[in-house]
Amino acid sequence: MTDYDFVAAFIVGIMGAAHCFGMCGGLMAALSSNSPQKIQVGENLLLKQLKLIFSYNIGRIMSYTIAGALLGGAAASLKGLFNIDHYLIILRIFAGIMMLITGLYLSSIWQGLTKIEKLGSFFWQYLKPVATNLLPIETVSKALIAGMVWGWLPCGLVYSTLTWSVASGSIYNGALIMFAFGLGTMPALLSVGIASRTISNWVQKKQVRLLSGLMVASFGVHTLWVAFNQL
Template identity: 60%
Template sequence: MIEYNITGAFLVGLMGAAHCFGMCSGLVGAFSAQLPNPKLGSHHQNQLAHQLSFLLSYNLGRILSYTLAGTLVGGSSAMLGHLFELDSYLLVLRIIAGLMMIATGLYIAKIWAGITYIERLGQVLWQSLKPLAQHILPIKTPSQAIIAGMIWGWLPCGLVYSTLTWSVASGDAIEGGLIMLAFGLGTLPALLSAGVAAKQLSLWVQHKTFRLLSGLVLIGFGGQTLYIAVSQLN
């Protein structure tokens, strides 16, 4: 089951490219625009390497936040299970995880936008973290970029919340962290591209066909998760 969860989380991040562009492309583009100039000349390759070093650092911080969140919710779920000795609560959580994944797939496919209501709940936390993000600007070093990415990782995002329910349902701190690590790695290609070649890739991932196929893949994973949980519950 753990291999299925981790593989599924990676694919969720990968197929959620359209959502990532909608949520974060502006933020990544603004971040890229205010990066300091490279110290060694202005050759195109030096500029690209310089930009990628900051973007990788930024995304490393973001993925670290995802992994930390997954570890915390997975560990908390395990502790609650031991504390209250609930036999079937993990199966109920897996049902919720499956429903969340289906809702996310419907949103990405532009069929139903109910997941946005959950994103609004995260605005409370983000409003308290937003001043920290503004405080470290402008970013001058890769280490500052990592810190900025760790703050950015808490940006309200239905795709993140949906995958976090898998971490909760895992009932294990290590598995919960690995699920979110895999998810973060899956989002990496889209968000790295958002900083380097955002316009062309954005047009591609926002295409109706791509969004529909991505949404159907996520709905499929959600349905599979739901089926496994219900079968075990019975």
């Protein structure tokens, strides 16, 4: 693993803004639409909205980081247990392929990634009632917990980036890759009100989606190139 992997994961998070709005935009809108009746006397409405949204995103990134650590650690354990030759190289090739698939999805060229998202639906059906019971989210603590729960929402972009965590072969690098990815998704999802609608409209443009997809696909090509050179 190099610094490139962490920077690339961060950029993937940024370029996946259109996907993020589709997956979490509804909840972000709910967090940013607290009515004045729910605000205490002397409390700033915008400040409260920002606290809720920020807390939710912190919780979401915590879940990503935990998932990255678990998968990175599992890969390291398997390597030590079975002592497989070229183990991490094979995983890196898989990660590169997943990035290519993600790039095609983001650019609306091929929607195959949605089939991978369905794999997580089995587990989400048990977490969804917990997430639903947290609504409405009106406190910072509930927003943090909601973020940690919704962080496990089936998401092809997250699954794709998680393959990098597996290929990293360590708890630390796996966690750091997903942390960097989570930070990349923050700018889009921290926006509220008019800013949120403006960004949402911008990232949905065909040219922006195509550019985002091609950039993510280029990371996949680079990952494959590095892996094949290590064989």
